[in-house]
Structures are given as C-alpha cells and as structure tokens.
Amino acid sequence: MLTASVQEDVGGDHREPLGGWAKRLLDLLVASTALILASPILVxxxxxxxxxxxGPVLFVHRRIGFNGKVFDCYKFRTxxxxxxxxxxxxxxxxxxxxQEWAANQKLKCDPRILFFGKMLRKSSLDELPQLFNVLRGDMSCVGPRPVVADELQRYGAAAHEYLKTRPGLTGLWQISGRNMTEYSHRVLLDTQYVQxxxxxxxxxxxxxxxxxxxKFDQTS
Incomplete structure (x- = not known):
C-alpha cells in the first residue's frame, strides 16, 4: 500500500475502479485477443x-494501482x-x-538502456507483458501511466483522481507525444482522462x- 504521507494526501476509498464491469469486459476482450495475435513476438x-x-528476460517493478494497491508491473528487460x-x-x-531526472523521471540519453532495449522501447514492445497485468486485473488497457509511490506524490491533489482507476497499458499520454510529454502535462492528461x-x-x-x-523517432 501507499506510504502514510501519500495516503493522508489523497484520502478516500473507491469501491470499484473507473468504468466498472463494462471497462473490465473491454480489458479482457482486448488483452486476450492481443496476447493471441502477439504470441509469436512474445516468444x-x-x-x-x-x-x-x-540475464533475466523480464523486468518486474512495483507500481501503484487502483486504491493505492501495490502490484508487480511486467516489462521485457531493456x-x-x-x-x-x-x-x-x-x-x-x-x-x-x-536535473532532467528530477523534472521528468526520464533521461534522453539513458546509460542504463541496452541497444536492443532501445528498439523495444521505441516500438513499445517492451510493454507487451503488461497484457498479463491487464488479465490479472492490476491494470486496464486504457488509463493513467502506472507510477511508483514517489511519483504519485508529484500528482498533488490530482493523486486522488489517479487512484480512482486501474493504470493503463496506453492512455492519453501515449497518443499525445508519449515520453516527449512533460511530467506536469502528463498529470493533467491523467486527470482529464478520469474526469x-x-x-x-x-x-x-x-x-x-x-x-x-x-512513431519510432520519439524519445524512448
């Protein structure tokens, strides 16, 4: 769960994720179909x-989901x-x-990323394992980008909106410039999506x- 300070900031307890059963049904249909179609790539x-x-194939990272629940988010290791x-x-x-990391939690020239990893990131293929997160109910096909606990504090009052829904495999951030979007704009997009x-x-x-x-020319 969230740290005490974050829980105090956001407050509230939502009974069910945004969209209810209709959104969940869409998630199951889309994720299961995508897994079948992408099975050769997943191999x-x-x-x-x-x-x-x-080394390991998967990168597993703890992220914050609906109502502040912590879950293991899967990606191919890059x-x-x-x-x-x-x-x-x-x-x-x-x-x-x-300074760049403090502002955006991203680096244009990231020394951690492998050559093959750059190709996976630019095509978003590294995020295919998150389809299993969708099937498990940790994530939705569409929603805010999943964040770690420290990032959620940067949402301020908007953190309450983030916690109303499952984080998404894609969302407004992805169709609005992906990682070129500044963090403050990303928070605005997430809030707009929920509302x-x-x-x-x-x-x-x-x-x-x-x-x-x-659009492979975008920053990974």
Missing part, C-alpha cells in the same frame, strides 16, 4: 534478449542488470542529467495508439 523477444544480453547502480552513478556525475471517462473514449484511445506506436 521471439525473450530469445533475442537471452541471445544478445543474457536495461543493464545493475540499472539502479548505473543510474545513481550517472546522476552523481552529471548535474544536467540529475471525462467514457467507454467510447477508451475505444478511440486504443485505435489512436496504433499509429502512435509506429
């Missing part, structure tokens, strides 16, 4: 990761095994990088995600 990518870098150590060493030696949600809008975002994923 090929782990083989390529093992062949090119060795970074070096000692990623946290490499990050901290890089930030301690590069003031500009440290104006409709099933029709989820369909629209899913359809618009396809061309957004094809």
């Amino acid at each position: 090929l990518i782990p083989l390529l990761i093992k062949a090119t870098t060795g 970074m070096v095994p000692n990623a946290e150590e490499v990050l901290q060493r890089h930030l301690s030696c590069d003031l500009q990088a440290a 104006t949600w409709s099933l029709l809008r989820d369909f629209s975002i899913l359809i618009r995600t396809i061309p957004a994923m094809m």
Whole structure:
C-alpha cells in the first residue's frame, strides 16, 4: 500500500475502479485477443534478449494501482542488470542529467538502456507483458501511466483522481507525444482522462495508439 504521507494526501476509498464491469469486459476482450495475435513476438523477444544480453528476460517493478494497491508491473528487460547502480552513478556525475531526472523521471540519453532495449522501447514492445497485468486485473488497457509511490506524490491533489482507476497499458499520454510529454502535462492528461471517462473514449484511445506506436523517432 501507499506510504502514510501519500495516503493522508489523497484520502478516500473507491469501491470499484473507473468504468466498472463494462471497462473490465473491454480489458479482457482486448488483452486476450492481443496476447493471441502477439504470441509469436512474445516468444521471439525473450530469445533475442537471452541471445544478445543474457540475464533475466523480464523486468518486474512495483507500481501503484487502483486504491493505492501495490502490484508487480511486467516489462521485457531493456536495461543493464545493475540499472539502479548505473543510474545513481550517472546522476552523481552529471548535474544536467540529475536535473532532467528530477523534472521528468526520464533521461534522453539513458546509460542504463541496452541497444536492443532501445528498439523495444521505441516500438513499445517492451510493454507487451503488461497484457498479463491487464488479465490479472492490476491494470486496464486504457488509463493513467502506472507510477511508483514517489511519483504519485508529484500528482498533488490530482493523486486522488489517479487512484480512482486501474493504470493503463496506453492512455492519453501515449497518443499525445508519449515520453516527449512533460511530467506536469502528463498529470493533467491523467486527470482529464478520469474526469471525462467514457467507454467510447477508451475505444478511440486504443485505435489512436496504433499509429502512435509506429512513431519510432520519439524519445524512448
């Protein structure tokens, strides 16, 4: 669960995630269909990761979900095994990088990311394992980008909106520039999504995600 300070900030207890059974049914239909269609890729990518870098295939990270529940978020591994150590060493030696990380929780030139990992990130193929998170009920096909506890504090009062729904495999952030979107704008998009949600809008975002994923020139 969330830290005491975050719980105190957001307050409230939502009985069911945004969209209820209708959104959940859409999630199950889309995720199961996508897993079937993507099954050859889901076999090929782990083989390529093992062949090119060795080490674990999956990267498992703790994220905050509906009502502040912590869950294991799955991705294909795109970074070096000692990623946290490499990050901290890089930030301690590069003031500009440290400022960039503090502002956006992202780095344009990230020393942790492997060559094959860059290709996976630019195509969003690294996020395919999150389809299993959707089937488990940790995530939704559409929603706010899943965050860690420290990031949720940056949402301020908007954290209450984030906790009303399951985080999404895609969302307004993905069709609005993906990782080029500044963090404050990302919070605004997440809040807007929750406050104006409709099933029709989820369909629209899913359809618009396809061309957004094809823009390989964006920052990973």
